[in-house]
Amino acid sequence: DEPAMKVISAAVGMYDIMERQISIVESLEKKRAPFKDMAAIYILAPTKESIHKMLEDYSDKSKILYGKAVFLYFLGPIPNQLIAEIKQSKHLLKRLKALSEINVDFLVREQRAFTLDMSAPFGSFYLRSGMSPVEMKLAEKLVTLCASLNEYPYIRYRQSSGICSSLASVFKLKMDEFVSSNPTWWYHGSGKSPNRNAERERSTFLLLDRSSDCLTPLMHDFTYQAMVHDLLSVDGDKLTYKAEKADNPSEKEDKDVLLNEKDKLWVEMRGNHIAQVIEVVSARINEVVNSNTSSAVRKNSGSNMSLSQLASALKELPEYREVMSKLSQHLHIAHECMDKFSRGGLLDLSDVEQTLATGKDEDGRSPKLTETISRCESALIRLSDPKERLRLILIATISQNGLSSADRDRLLRAAQLNRDDLLALDSLSKLGISTISNTAVTASSTAGFFGSLKNRVSSSGSFDDDSEYASSRYSPPLKTILTELVSNQLSIQEYPSVIPMPMSATSSTSAGSARRRGKGAEGSARKKGG
Secondary structure (H helix, E strand, O other): OHHHHHHHHHHOOHHHHHOOOOOOOOOOOOOOOOEOOOOEEEEEOOOHHHHHHHHHOOOOHHHOOEOOOEEEEEOOOOOHHHHHHHHOOHHHHHHEEEEEEOOOOOEEEEOOEEEOOOOOOHHHHOOOOOOOHHHHHHHHHHHHHHHHHOOOOEEEEOOOOHHHHHHHHHHHHHHHHHHHHOOOOOOOOOOOOOOHHHOOOOOEEEEOOHHHOOOHHHOOOOEHHHHHHHHOOEEOOEEEEEEEOOOOOOOEEEEEEEOOOOOHHHHHHOOOEHHHHHHHHHHHHHHHHOOHHHHHHHHHHOOOOOHHHHHHHHHOOHHHHHHHHHHHHHHHHHHHHHHHHHHOOHHHHHHHHHHHHHOOOOOOOOOEHHHHHHHHHHHHHHOOOHHHHHHHHHHHHHHOOOEOHHHHHHHHHHHOOOHHHHHHHHHHHHHOOOOEOOOOOOOOOOOEOOOHHHHHHHHHOOEOOOOOEHHHOEOOHHHHHHHHHHOOOOEOOOOOEOOOOOHHHOEOOOOOOOOOOOOOOHHHHOEOOO
16 A cells, blocks of 8 residues: 555665565555466555455455465554454455564664654644544554564653653553563563674663754755755655756756665765765766776877866766766755855855854854844845745744844844744744743843853753854754763653663753853854855
8 A cells, every 4th residue: 555655665676576576566546457366465554444445355256356365464553443354354364374564664764764654734743632643653653663673662751841751651552562462572672682692782762852953954954965955856865956968968957866875975975064075076076087097088089178078978988887977966966055055145044043043153253132133134134035034033033042022023024924924933832932032132232142042052052163164053952962862961850761761871960961062262263154
């Protein structure tokens, strides 16, 4: 069915499937031709709709589509009432060779990243009253993840979050149900691993919700992956861009590229700063261009070839075709990101954002609030895209833990937001974020650029002294939380565990105590701009 198709497609390609002697892959929801001499393997979500659709294939003896062997696999646990319905199908039971819960009700996006592919609206988590069916489904999906990874984790959550607290409880309940109903299943830390050399300690599962960090997703980030998704047209893993035609470089055509785990250069570079990506990829192209093979190409084609002509010539050589094509592709994508960034005036805008988020400019200086609000106002007037204007006002509001009424009104006049955008701004309160500051500091005062921000910066470590680039001086709160988690410094009071944890993994220190960054002017020595 459709959910299973997403799960399979995220993990393996059609070639991998065919290599396992699978002749054809079809969608359950579409009309299918009969293959009465072939066995059928169904991979389905354990939903009423999918199971009923599958049972239709065996409802009429004269119209059964497949042969005498049927294998049923479900992404997660099957409700008892649906098991009962399967048992009622005599024609199916006669053919049924296997029925199993394979526990893969999640999508693998990257080597260390997954999503649960849930279409539930974001707001439903914050506007709910009591336990919602969405939370139950989310917990069930998380159980399939842990089952696949052989993990029975300690479950920690942000104590101040009602959503995390509720989800932690139901997740623990569902995890216990799975363990009790699967006595042969083992988990890391139990001492029952079939491979003793692969044994490791019991894991920790940390539950956070968006209110833990509303700011970071709004910031313009300079890492390659973030810029591609922020600025270019990406549909899932597929990016479409304009490329030179192979037979006529003066003309351009649309070219599709998949940015996923199979693209090794993408995997290597996606977390790097865009400037570093361009520098490294350009250097690798030059290495190929300056190789012995390129010298031979120059000799045969003329020594006055340009770099682009030489690169095109090298693409025609079998041993260089793939590597040059991939390098050129990523250089083109990186430059397209920077072109859009420059054309949109986003470099200056990102500096305003960084200053709002950290309380420091690119020279490590702490500007006055009046100066930064004025820069913010000028940027709002300059921006033509209403979504970018909303984005900047959200950043200003969240980073300051709310604006004074005077500063808020001033920025709203400059932004000219529509009704929906104003509602979005006011909805920050649903996430526990103040939109109006309780302090009396405004842009017209002579106070420094601190107020509530001063405490926020010093406790969250949001100014990254280690960043090489001034355009990336902001450090997300999540970095601090995870650093403290892996070093056993995360406060057990602020992030309690559903079950008792070993003493070595707990700390009574506050969440922000593990790191105290210096706030000097070291940032002035960093690289400025993109």
